[in-house]
Amino acid sequence: MLENMTKDEKILVIDDEQVILDAVSRIVTAEEIKVDVETNAKNALKMLSQKKYSIVLCDILMPEMDGFTVLEEIQNRKMNIPVIMITGYSTVENAVNSLYKGAIDFISKPFTFEELKSAINRGLEYSRVQKRLEEAKSQKNGGALTFVPCPPKYYRLGNLSWINIESEGIAILGATSLFLETIKELKNIELKNIDESIVQGDSCANFITRDELVHHFLSPIGGRIIERNENLSNEITLLEKDPYFKGWIYKIIPADLEHDLKFLVSCASDRL
Amino acid sequence: MKIRQELTKISLKLIIAVGIATIAIISIYSFVSIQAQRNELLSQTEIYANKLSETIRNSTNLSMLENRSDQTHRIINTIAQEPGLREIRIFNKEGRIMFSSQKEFIGNMVDKKAEACYACHTANEPLEKLPMEERMRIYQTPQDSSRILGIINPIYNEQSCWEAECHVHPKEQKVLGVLDVKISLKDVDAQISSSASRSIAFAVIAIALLSLIIGIFVRRWVEKPVNELVTATEQVGTGNLNYMIKNLGSDELGLLAKSFNNMTQKLAEARIQLFQSDKMASLGRLAAGVAHEINNPLTAVLTYSSFLLKRIKDNPQLEEDLNVIVRETKRSREIVKSLLDFARQSVPKKNKSDINEIINSAISVVDNQLTLKQVKLEKNLDENLPPIKIDSNQMQQVFINLLVNASDAVNNREGKISITSKIVNLSAYGTLQIKSAVCSKRHSLVDEEEKIDSMPTIKLKVTSNGDVGYLNIDPIYGKNRDNYKIKIKNTANVQVSCPKCNISLLEKDVYCPKCKSLIYSFEVPPKGMFEKCINPKCDWQRWESVDEAGYRDFIEVKVSDNGCGISKENISKIFEPFYTTKGQKGTGLGLAVIWGIIDNHDGTINVASELNTGTTFTILLPADNNNA
Numbered sequence A: 001m002l003e004n005m006t007k008d009e010k011i012l013v014i015d016d017e018q019v020i021l022d023a024v025s026r027i028v029t030a031e032e033i034k035v036d037v038e039t040n041a042k043n044a045l046k047m048l049s050q051k052k053y054s055i056v057l058c059d060i061l062m063p064e065m066d067g068f069t070v071l072e073e074i075q076n077r078k079m080n081i082p083v084i085m086i087t088g089y090s091t092v093e094n095a096v097n098s099l100y101k102g103a104i105d106f107i108s109k110p111f112t113f114e115e116l117k118s119a120i121n122r123g124l125e126y127s128r129v130q131k132r133l134e135e136a137k138s139q140k141n142g143g144a145l146t147f148v149p150c151p152p153k154y155y156r157l158g159n160l161s162w163i164n165i166e167s168e169g170i171a172i173l174g175a176t177s178l179f180l181e182t183i184k185e186l187k188n189i190e191l192k193n194i195d196e197s198i199v200q201g202d203s204c205a206n207f208i209t210r211d212e213l214v215h216h217f218l219s220p221i222g223g224r225i226i227e228r229n230e231n232l233s234n235e236i237t238l239l240e241k242d243p244y245f246k247g248w249i250y251k252i253i254p255a256d257l258e259h260d261l262k263f264l265v266s267c268a269s270d271r272l
Numbered sequence B: 001m002k003i004r005q006e007l008t009k010i011s012l013k014l015i016i017a018v019g020i021a022t023i024a025i026i027s028i029y030s031f032v033s034i035q036a037q038r039n040e041l042l043s044q045t046e047i048y049a050n051k052l053s054e055t056i057r058n059s060t061n062l063s064m065l066e067n068r069s070d071q072t073h074r075i076i077n078t079i080a081q082e083p084g085l086r087e088i089r090i091f092n093k094e095g096r097i098m099f100s101s102q103k104e105f106i107g108n109m110v111d112k113k114a115e116a117c118y119a120c121h122t123a124n125e126p127l128e129k130l131p132m133e134e135r136m137r138i139y140q141t142p143q144d145s146s147r148i149l150g151i152i153n154p155i156y157n158e159q160s161c162w163e164a165e166c167h168v169h170p171k172e173q174k175v176l177g178v179l180d181v182k183i184s185l186k187d188v189d190a191q192i193s194s195s196a197s198r199s200i201a202f203a204v205i206a207i208a209l210l211s212l213i214i215g216i217f218v219r220r221w222v223e224k225p226v227n228e229l230v231t232a233t234e235q236v237g238t239g240n241l242n243y244m245i246k247n248l249g250s251d252e253l254g255l256l257a258k259s260f261n262n263m264t265q266k267l268a269e270a271r272i273q274l275f276q277s278d279k280m281a282s283l284g285r286l287a288a289g290v291a292h293e294i295n296n297p298l299t300a301v302l303t304y305s306s307f308l309l310k311r312i313k314d315n316p317q318l319e320e321d322l323n324v325i326v327r328e329t330k331r332s333r334e335i336v337k338s339l340l341d342f343a344r345q346s347v348p349k350k351n352k353s354d355i356n357e358i359i360n361s362a363i364s365v366v367d368n369q370l371t372l373k374q375v376k377l378e379k380n381l382d383e384n385l386p387p388i389k390i391d392s393n394q395m396q397q398v399f400i401n402l403l404v405n406a407s408d409a410v411n412n413r414e415g416k417i418s419i420t421s422k423i424v425n426l427s428a429y430g431t432l433q434i435k436s437a438v439c440s441k442r443h444s445l446v447d448e449e450e451k452i453d454s455m456p457t458i459k460l461k462v463t464s465n466g467d468v469g470y471l472n473i474d475p476i477y478g479k480n481r482d483n484y485k486i487k488i489k490n491t492a493n494v495q496v497s498c499p500k501c502n503i504s505l506l507e508k509d510v511y512c513p514k515c516k517s518l519i520y521s522f523e524v525p526p527k528g529m530f531e532k533c534i535n536p537k538c539d540w541q542r543w544e545s546v547d548e549a550g551y552r553d554f555i556e557v558k559v560s561d562n563g564c565g566i567s568k569e570n571i572s573k574i575f576e577p578f579y580t581t582k583g584q585k586g587t588g589l590g591l592a593v594i595w596g597i598i599d600n601h602d603g604t605i606n607v608a609s610e611l612n613t614g615t616t617f618t619i620l621l622p623a624d625n626n627n628a
Helices: A018-030 A041-050 A067-076 A092-100 A113-139 A177-182 A237-241 A257-261 A267-271 B002-007 B010-065 B069-079 B115-121 B186-237 B252-311 B316-343 B355-373 B392-409 B544-549 B590-600
Strands: A010-014 A034-038 A055-059 A083-087 A105-108 A155-157 A161-165 A171-175 A186-191 A203-209 A214-218 A223-228 A250-254 B085-092 B097-100 B136-139 B148-156 B175-184 B351-353 B376-381 B388-390 B416-427 B446-452 B455-464 B467-473 B494-497 B506-511 B518-523 B529-533 B541-543 B551-561 B604-610 B614-622
Touching: A010 A018, A010 A041, A010 A113, A018 A034, A018 A113, A018 B252, A034 A041, A041 A055, A041 A067, A055 A067, A055 A113, A067 A083, A067 A092, A083 A092, A083 A113, A092 A105, A092 A155, A105 A113, A113 A177, A113 A214, A113 B252, A177 A237, A186 A237, B010 B069, B010 B085, B010 B136, B010 B148, B010 B175, B010 B186, B069 B085, B069 B097, B186 B252, B252 B316, B252 B355, B351 B355, B351 B392, B355 B376, B355 B388, B355 B392, B355 B416, B355 B551, B388 B392, B388 B614, B392 B416, B392 B551, B392 B590, B392 B614, B446 B467, B455 B518, B494 B506, B494 B518, B529 B544, B541 B544, B590 B604
Parallel strands: A010 A034, A010 A055, A055 A083, A083 A105, B376 B416
Antiparallel strands: A155 A161, A161 A171, A171 A250, A186 A203, A203 A214, A223 A250, B085 B097, B085 B175, B136 B148, B148 B175, B351 B388, B416 B551, B446 B455, B455 B467, B455 B494, B506 B518, B518 B529, B529 B541, B551 B614, B604 B614
16 A cells, blocks of 8 residues: 555556556556556646646657657646656657656666656655645745755756765766655665676666665666765665765766766756 | 680780790891801901902012013912812903913903902092901802902002013003902801801701790790689689688788688688678568568467366366466477567677677678779778667677778779767757657657657647648757748747647747747656747757766767769759669668667768768767667
8 A cells, every 4th residue: 555645646648558548557456546547648738737636657658749749848837747768669768858857767667566666656646746846935934945956066867866976977866856865765785796897777776675675776878887875784774864975876987977877967057 | 805805814825925025136146156156267268368459469579570470370370279269360450460370361351340349449539548348358259159358459559670681661650550369258258157057047946946835834924823813712702701812822812712711711711701791681570470470370279278277177188288288388489489589689788899890790791792893992090989878789780781881882993981989079950850759647758750850750739720631840959940921920929739639838938038829838758858949040049968968078970982872863862762873682671770870879970972972971870869
């Protein structure tokens, strides 16, 4: 069961293949979440303007209108709905592009029940954070802010991960406060080994929660790991306490920083 | 037709040429030698005739003085027994034949126009002295087949003659008569003709033999290797690149065969390479399609099975079975993913490399093709280029593609391609491209639809005096080829905004330092803010982070050809995917891929072309990207 389920939470799944829609709705209904499905992206956009959804799951490669267009349209209309992209063409470029264009997460087909569940879980959590944020804004009391934006010098991949370029061509990366906020009750994390290579947009760590869900952590840049934060294994709460400094995850030597930076958002622009 | 073919053969031409030369040389030689022999034989006969004539005169002298004509007759007749002597006769001054070895002519008058008298009596007054060579005559009488050599010997008056007892000749007479000896040239002529025919026979045999020898060797040394080369070329022409020419020795044709073999081998290698990259490209497309299609059914399998697995906790057997399904579906997922990773090569793997080395290895790949087309390649590489961080495989692909395009564009033989590399120091102003642009709400402002110089422009929404229109900004910093689709009437009262979210891009309380108009700005991640004046007539713009960097070093690589060129209408399309002039032969992806690669290296590629004059591609790569 998903915790903190509220009755009015509903998700919309868009995919041109009926079997995917069936599979997703089967799982989601089993988790007692309401779901609408749609094979046509244009109809889905209509539905979005009529009803309120907590999150949208959207395929990328579809006839007539592709997932990126849906994503753009949702942002143009200022719907403020978190979008999770799904694709069978699961390249890191697609992942990175999705996140750069404003999706909150990316799952590649084929996915397991657990992977889907953890992504939806995070998506719902994200929409709750957003809701709280809006409420806080309207009430004008800043105390309700539950996550910390990343420091202006940093760059971020979607709202998931950040990097900070240090001197001598070394970059530090970690998870954003918002990402950690969407993962409730973190139990431990599985890290890659030193000297392993990581690719931008590919999973570089697994965040395991108490309910045994595994959340993939997508790397903001590609490169070679030269150091990892061993403190995290002893003190996992470091992540949430100080996500941007003491809670760093890897130190890496970037492979092609300039290329990767094209898909990252400068945290300085968040403050505009 | 067949004869014509035979006639055009190089071996036959050679044989004919050599044959004619031999015939000419041997003919001249034979002719000269026959002439010489003939003259030699004649002069010998002449000497003999002369001596004989003198002998007759001397031996008859006494009988003449004693006026004993019967003795004279006897002497003449005796001498006339000699074989080859036709006639000996003596006639007096009036031309009457006084003595003759043939009795029937005695007493006859000789016609002064006849050949014996001709030498002295051509002039009206008869000559009294006659040089030796003019006393000789060779003639042929109609009734006789062989030629006759006649020699006259004038008998002059001497003291003993007019003092002789007979008193026949007075003292005043100078010439008393003429001794005429006729010798048949039958033997000499036979000798001459036999030697001539021997010479001719020798010449004919020599010519025939020489032609035969030349023919054999030409066939062996020229025709056979040339035929072998022609067969090989035809084989290669039809696509059989495995055809090898057998060892043809070490002469020029043998060397040609060797380099031909070498060339086909390299060509085969290059074809394999090209085939490989083509295969990779199609495999990539296939993988993308397969991945997408297969991943959907796999998703259903994986989600349902993993979902079932979650719910069955009390049935170990079923759990085990389901585990197999989940595990194997996950394995399929990995296979598809690795297929996709393999097909995807767009992210450059950069290493410090020497660009000249890459150019040279690209040249070695296309060199055979250029040699085949007889296209001249001029290479002008600056030896002192600094190493830069690039993906050498991708860069090589760029140069190979450009060289192949150039060689396709030029004519055979007159074709010339040049490739140069050098370091240039340029201001970012006028060269650097704005590749990304976002409004403060992170909407991309890049307009892929409208391009300037094949580069996407930056599209902004402009409101002026209530009219709404768009402005497409030149992506090259400093070039100002902006496309205003709206008339701006008052530069102090306009709105510039993001076409997607309408957020204003105008800067507050800041005005253009040049013309005091409003200034708009947007972010160019990750290179900071870009600012520009709204006034179409003003060229003020600022890109602070780039300006601070100042002049930068670029490595410039130019590939030019003198080929057919690209028309003005098409030049804007050449970097578009699927645009091709090569019909079925091209995919239309070459230049699009090149553009992508150069773009991924933060470089620029430009093309300048004129129809029927040539095309030049200029690539600029930042030379100071070592720290990136």
